[in-house]
Amino acid sequence: GENVEQHPSTLSVQEGDSAVIKCTYSDSASNYFPWYKQELGKRPQLIIDIRSNVGEKKDQRIAVTLNKTAKHFSLHITETQPEDSAVYFCAASKDGNKLVFGAGTILRVKS
């Protein structure tokens, strides 16, 4: 079955810097890749997603890139702010199969 690995497990950046979180997946048939943000004690919330027919997608300060050949996708956050501090989860799925989540990355933005 699908396996999703996420790196790094923790990431500290200075406010205003960029943050990048990378995930690799094992099943080349996977075609849907969402990212979730979970603030402390809250529910995970979908922040951006990408499908395999697209190489990059942006939404304001957040972007996701997908490299199908290398089977990895990344979350990019630019101009980080303290409210970006949270746990971020990547996930992958293919038609007819449920999402498989990565282990999560704790992002700390230092002001």
Add this chain to the structure above:
Amino acid sequence: DGGITQSPKYLFRKEGQNVTLSCEQNLNHDAMYWYRQDPGQGLRLIYYSQIVNDFQKGDIAEGYSVSREKKESFPLTVTSAQKNPTAFYLCASSPSLEGSQYFGPGTRLLVL
């Protein structure tokens, strides 16, 4: 934040007691899920259901049971066989099995 609800917000379990966590959604989603999250950890799948009257075990189903008698409801029972139940339990739903999942606010289960 509406659409998928969980109750109660906090739940206390005594030794040997079964407790049931509620999850309801009004999004008309076919698929529903239960996850367990321990402090500082990721999401571990307990059970999921693709359709009414059908459900599948996830990675850590032992000590838990579920039912899916209605499309909008997917209750989770933590049985006395679950020896370490203290955790944050998250319910989720999605339009289809492979689609985006939307999470409820969670139930925090504590053992007395």
